[in-house]
Amino acid sequence: MAEPVISVSSLRTSFRRKGAWLPVVHDVTFDVAAGETVALVGESGSGKSVTAMSMMRLYASDTCRIEGEVKLEGEDLLKLSERRMRDIRGNRIAMIFQEPMTSLNPSLTIGDQISEVLVAHRGLSFTEAARETFGLMEKVRIPSSANRMKEYPHQLSGGMRQRIMIAMALACRPKLLIADEPTTALDVTIQAQILELIKLLQEEEGMGVLFITHDMGVVAEVADRTIVMYKGDAIERGRTEEIFASPQRAYTRALLSAVPKLGSMNGKTGPARFPLIDVVSGEPVEMATVGDTVSAKPVPLLQVRDLVTRFDIAGGFLGSTSGRVHAVENVSLDLRAGETLALVGESGCGKSTTGRTIMRLTDAHSGSVQLDGKDILGLSSQGMRDIRRHIQMIFQDPFASLNPRIRVGDAVAEPLLTHGIASGKADASARVAELMLKVGLQPEMASRFPHEFSGGQRQRLCIARALAMAPQVIVADEAISALDVSIKAQVINLMLDLQESMGLAYLFISHDMAVVERMSHRVAVMYLGEIVEIGPRRSIFENPQHPYTKRLLAAVPVPDPARRGIRRGLSNDEIKSPVRPLSYVAPKREYREVSPGHLVQIFGEEWGHAAAAA
Structure with missing residues (x-):
C-alpha cells in the first residue's frame, strides 16, 4: 500500500453547549493513501461530516475543541497557525460539499470564481488564471467551456454546478479531496456522471479521496476501504468487499439490509x-x-x-x-x-x-x-x-410542511376540526392519538414541537396528518x-x-x-x-x-463492490430545456x-x- 497522504489518529471533537463540552466524535483513527478512496459511512448524526470538518479545522475555536492528530504528509494540521491552515485548504486539501449553490457566489460568473482560487492560491495573473480555468472546465468535461465561463451559477444544472465545484477543488492539484455527500441531492443519471468523473480525475491526478456518504450503493462503486460510523464512533472498518460480504457489527448489517x-x-x-x-x-x-x-x-x-x-x-x-x-x-x-x-x-x-x-x-x-x-x-x-x-399530498421536506410554532398534535388535529370530521377538541385528540399509533409514534409525542423530532419521525407526522382525512x-x-x-x-x-x-x-x-x-x-x-x-x-x-x-x-x-472496476463511460448529456416559443x-x-x-x-x-x- 502507498504511503498515507493523511493520517488521522485519536481524533476527538467536542462542541460547547450551555457552558459544557459535548463530545460528538470519539477517538477516530484512519489513513488515506495516494490514489485510494476511503468511504466514511453512516446516517445523519453519526459524526462523519464533523470528522471531515474537524480535519479541515473549519469550526470556530471558541465553540469547538479538536484533539488528537491529523497529519498531512507528516505535518500535524491541529498544531498549525490559522494563516498556515488557510494555505493548506484549497492547496493541499480540497473539499466538495453537498449543495453547490451554497458554495458558489450567485453574483460572480463561473469563470471568475474558479480564477479567483488560482489567483489567491497559486499567484497566477488574471490572464493565466483565465487560461487555466478553461483547462480545468475541460478537465471536468463541461461542454462549451468557453461560453460556460461567462455564465452564472443559476444558469447551470445541478450536475454542472457540482462539476464546477470539482474544478475549483482541483484547481491547486490537492493531495487529498474530501467529498462530503457530493451526489446526494442529484438525480440518478447526474450522480452516475459525477461518480465516474471523480474516479477518472483521481486516476489522472493520483490524489487520495475521502468520500462521505450514507448511500451504500455509492460506497460499493467508489470505495477501496470503508469506515462505518455510529454515534461518533468508528465501529467497523475494512476492505469494502469484506464489509459488504461479512459485516461484523449489527449497525452495519442494519445499514446494508435497508439498501x-x-x-x-x-x-x-x-x-x-x-x-x-x-x-x-x-x-x-x-x-x-x-x-x-x-x-x-x-x-x-x-x-x-x-x-x-x-x-x-x-x-x-x-x-x-x-x-x-x-x-x-x-x-x-x-x-x-x-x-x-x-x-x-x-x-x-x-x-x-x-x-x-x-x-x-x-x-x-x-x-x-x-x-x-x-x-x-x-x-x-x-x-x-x-x-x-x-385526496391528500405528502411533500419531500417534512420540516417545511409543519408549522414550527404549533405542537404536532394540533397540526394533525387541524384538518379534523376544519372539515368537521371530529365533533370537538376531545374527539380530535382521541383521533390524533389513534393516528400517532398508526404511524408508529407514541400518543404522548403530540405535545411536542416539530424540531423535537428526527427527520423520519417528522415524515411520519406528515403521513398521519394526510391520513386524518381518511x-x-x-x-x-x-x-x-x-x-x-x-x-x-x-x-x-x-x-x-x-x-x-x-x-x-x-x-x-x-x-x-x-x-x-x-x-x-x-x-x-x-x-x-x-x-x-x-x-x-x-x-x-x-x-x-x-x-x-x-x-x-x-x-x-x-451495492456490489465487485462492480467497482466497471466503467460506465462519462456522458455530458444534460436534460433538455422544456422552454418553447409561443408558436x-x-x-x-x-x-x-x-x-x-x-x-x-x-x-x-x-x-x-x-x-x-x-
Missing part, C-alpha cells in the same frame, strides 16, 4: 417490505412479505386525461410573454384503489408539476382530472375543499428522498402497511428507481413533461423499451403496446443514438 437493490424484485409482481434488522441486537425486526392487493374494481379511482400545464415566461417588450415552459404535456394515467403508480424521471421532467396540478395547487392549461368520477379541475373553491378530504388517494412527492437509508426503509414499510390495511392508492413521485421497484405496482417514466413509457412494474424493470428508461436504470448505483405546437405522440398494459412512446431520431447504445 434497496435494483433487480431484487425480479420475478415478483407486487411490492415488498424491507427486511429490517435491529441496530443493537442484529436480529430481524420484521419479515419481508410480498403483497398484491390492488382492487379488482375495473373503474379507476383517479383518471387523468391529456393533462397540460404550462408556465408563461415574461421578458418580451413591456413585459409581454416571450415563451412558455411546457412542464406537463398530454399526460394520461389511471390509478386504482390499493395501487401504487410511481411517476419517475429526473428533475425538470414534470413529475412534481403533474402531482401539484392533480391536487389543484398548480393551474392546468387543459385536460381533465377525475376522482371517483368527479371532475377536479372544474370544481369551485368550496368544492375543491370538500374533494381534498379524499383519503382514498395520496400523492407522495419525493416523500422519502431526504431520509437516511434505514429511516427510508421504515417509512416505505409503513406506507405499504397502511395501503394494505386501508386500501390507499398512492401516486408515488420519485427519482429513486431502486425504491420504486420495491414499492410500486405500475410505473410511468417521464421526460420533458411527457410519459415516454408506462406499464406494470415488472415489465418496466425487466423489459424496458424506451432509451430514456434504459438510461435511468443503467445509472442506478448497485410551438406539441406533436401528437403515438404509443405501441409491448405487452398487456405496457405502453412505450414511439421515439424518433433524437433517441436514435441512445437506442443504439442501449
